Each structure stands twice: as C-alpha cells, then as structure tokens.
Amino acid sequence: MSQMAVTFNQVSHYFDELRALNDLSFSLPGGKLMALLGHNGAGKSTLIKMILGLLDPCQGEVSVLGQTQNPASKAASTDIGYLPENISFYDKLTGHEVLSYFAALKGVSARAVAPLLEEFGLAYAQHKAVKGYSKGMKQRLGFAQAILARPRLLLLDEPTVGLDPQASQFIYHKLKQLTDQGCTAIVCTHELQLVEPQLDLALVLGRGKRLAFGTLDELVLNCGLGVHMAHPALAGLVATHPLLQSFYRDGDLICPVSQREVLMKYLTLECQLFDVKVTLPDLAQVYHAKMAQMQVMSELGLSLTSGEL
Numbered sequence: 001m002s003q004m005a006v007t008f009n010q011v012s013h014y015f016d017e018l019r020a021l022n023d024l025s026f027s028l029p030g031g032k033l034m035a036l037l038g039h040n041g042a043g044k045s046t047l048i049k050m051i052l053g054l055l056d057p058c059q060g061e062v063s064v065l066g067q068t069q070n071p072a073s074k075a076a077s078t079d080i081g082y083l084p085e086n087i088s089f090y091d092k093l094t095g096h097e098v099l100s101y102f103a104a105l106k107g108v109s110a111r112a113v114a115p116l117l118e119e120f121g122l123a124y125a126q127h128k129a130v131k132g133y134s135k136g137m138k139q140r141l142g143f144a145q146a147i148l149a150r151p152r153l154l155l156l157d158e159p160t161v162g163l164d165p166q167a168s169q170f171i172y173h174k175l176k177q178l179t180d181q182g183c184t185a186i187v188c189t190h191e192l193q194l195v196e197p198q199l200d201l202a203l204v205l206g207r208g209k210r211l212a213f214g215t216l217d218e219l220v221l222n223c224g225l226g227v228h229m230a231h232p233a234l235a236g237l238v239a240t241h242p243l244l245q246s247f248y249r250d251g252d253l254i255c256p257v258s259q260r261e262v263l264m265k266y267l268t269l270e271c272q273l274f275d276v277k278v279t280l281p282d283l284a285q286v287y288h289a290k291m292a293q294m295q296v297m298s299e300l301g302l303s304l305t306s307g308e309l
C-alpha cells in the first residue's frame with residue numbers, strides 16, 4: 001500500500017458556533033491527484049489551511065507527509081507548494097525578480113529560476129514588470145512559484161479559473177508530470193469538466209461534511225444515478241423482451257450502475273445487440289446528485305452522518 005500523503009481523522013474545525021469542517025475523515029495516498037470539490041462555504045479553504053498548518057483542528061488529527069500537522073509546523077515547509085486563488089505579486093517586480101525572491105525564501109538555488117521561466121513559457125517576459133502580465137501569465141508564474149522547491153505535496157486553489165483552454169491544459173499537463181514523479185496534488189476547483197479527466201480521487205464536501213470520496217468509478221457507483229444505454233433497435237426489442245420494460249424510459253434503457261454488466265450481458269446474449277452506446281454519469285452529474293441529496297436530507301431535518309450519503 002502506498003504511503004499516505006494526507007490523512008484527516010475525524011477532523012472538525014469551528015469558527016465560533018459555525019462548524020466549517022465536521023468530523024471529516026479521508027486518506028490521500030502519495031502520488032495521486034485529488035480534486036477537492038464543494039459549494040461555496042463547504043469548507044474547502046478551511047481544509048487547505050489545515051494542511052498548510054495555518055489552522056488547527058478543534059477535534060481530530062491532521063497528518064501531512066507523515067507528520068501531525070499543527071501551527072508550529074507551518075514554518076515555510078518546502079515540502080508543500082501552494083498556489084492560492086487569485087494570486088497577486090508585488091507588481092513592480094519582474095517575473096524573474098518574483099521567482100528569485102521566492103527562491104531565496106525557500107532556500108532554492110537562484111539557478112533554478114531561469115529554466116523554470118523557460119519551461120513555463122515566460123522567458124520572453126521575464127524582465128517585464130508583473131503588472132503587465134495577463135491573468136494566464138500570472139497564473140503560470142504562481143504555479144512556477146509553487147513548484148520551485150520541488151514540493152512533495154502541491155495545493156492548488158482554483159488554478160484554472162479565467163484561463164484559456166491552452167493555459168488550463170498546460171497546468172494539468174504539468175501536474176500530471178509531477179504526480180507521475182511522485183508528487184501529490186490537491187486541486188480545489190469548481191471546473192468539474194476540466195478536472196474530471198485528470199483526477200485520481202475526488203473529495204466532495206457539503207456544509208463541512210464529506211459527501212463523497214473515492215475514484216470517479218467509485219463515486220459513480222455510489223451516486224444513485226443511472227447508466228444510459230442507447231440503441232436504435234431498443235424500441236422494438238422492448239416489446240419482445242419484457243425484462244427490458246422496467247429499464248426503458250424515453251427511448252433508452254436506464255439502469256443502476258451496479259446492474260450495468262448484467263443488463264449488458266442480457267443485451268448481447270439474449271438480444272444480439274453488440275454496439276449499445278453506454279453513457280455513465282459524469283463528475284458534474286455525480287456532484288449535483290450529491291448536492292441534491294444533501295438538500296433533501298437537510299429539508300427532512302436529517303443530520304448528515306460522517307459517511308457517504
């Protein structure tokens with residue numbers, strides 16, 4: 001089993017009466033990319049601050065890279081790289097000066113700066129003041145700052161917001177390279193379509209609680225949504241195969257994810273249908289289903305448990 005990069009064990013954090021995180025547990029293995037998802041105010045930033053050691057758990061334990069995290073351990077750990085949302089720099093500095101400043105702060109050789117600027121496509125602008133940089137250029141600079149000290153854990157808060165598709169692709173391509181080399185990444189984002197192909201695991205938070213955690217397959221399996229199966233011959237087959245009737249809706253078959261394989265077997269063996277188009281719920285559908293379940297529970301006055309909904 002790979003070593004855990006981050007473990008939350010029954011962690012709660014309160015701001016006065018408000019429980020920003022509520023009995024949260026999960027374990028993130030090293031070298032994985034975890035998407036951190038949730039509505040505004042769900043507790044994502046609170047979770048990130050706890051990993052950074054900026055906030056202490058009121059209950060439970062947070063362990064990061066094998067060490068119990070607490071405010072005493074926050075002192076500029078070069079093992080953790082952080083790209084905050086809407087990063088801003090002292091904008092009279094040039095890109096080169098910004099990275100050189102962070103290199104000195106993190107005890108990294110100044111020689112690392114130029115190759116990084118080159119790799120991040122900023123070499124041409126390295127001697128220009130950051131105030132003249134576009135949003136995408138600033139984000140690249142921020143990302144370069146985050147990985148300057150070759151961290152073992154990267155925390156990225158909305159890294160692709162406002163970026164064009166090419167710039168977003170660059171960020172995820174670089175993240176893939178880093179996770180392949182063993183770096184662990186947590187990406188907090190509302191851009192579900194962008195992160196979906198990239199994630200190894202996702203953690204969905206709702207009102208400070210864990211609504212779901214796992215691989216995309218696991219999330220899909222547990223979300224309660226159906227798999228759609230489409231084929232032009234289905235309408236005719238339903239008449240002759242009564243078993244299909246209970247799954248038939250608006251021209252498609254819709255079945256629980258857990259029954260997909262049995263139904264596919266039936267379609268191929270009993271109906272000789274071999275080219276059925278199967279559509280699984282995507283991350284956005286899973287996310288919205290979890291949010292809707294949370295809303296229903298709340299309207300029913302049922303409190304959420306610490307497990308999955």
Ligand SMILES: Nc1ncnc2c1ncn2[C@@H]1O[C@H](COP(=O)(O)OP(=O)(O)OP(=O)(O)O)[C@@H](O)[C@H]1O
Pocket residue numbers: 015018019020038039040041042043044045046047
């Ligand atoms: N310093 C603070 N003092 C009081 N309440 C806070 C503080 N920081 C966060 N909160 C509250 O804690 C809850 C969780 O906030 P948090 O910032 O972690 O959410 P989030 O998921 O990051 O939201 P967003 O997507 O809007 O950034 C919210 O209700 C927020 O108002």
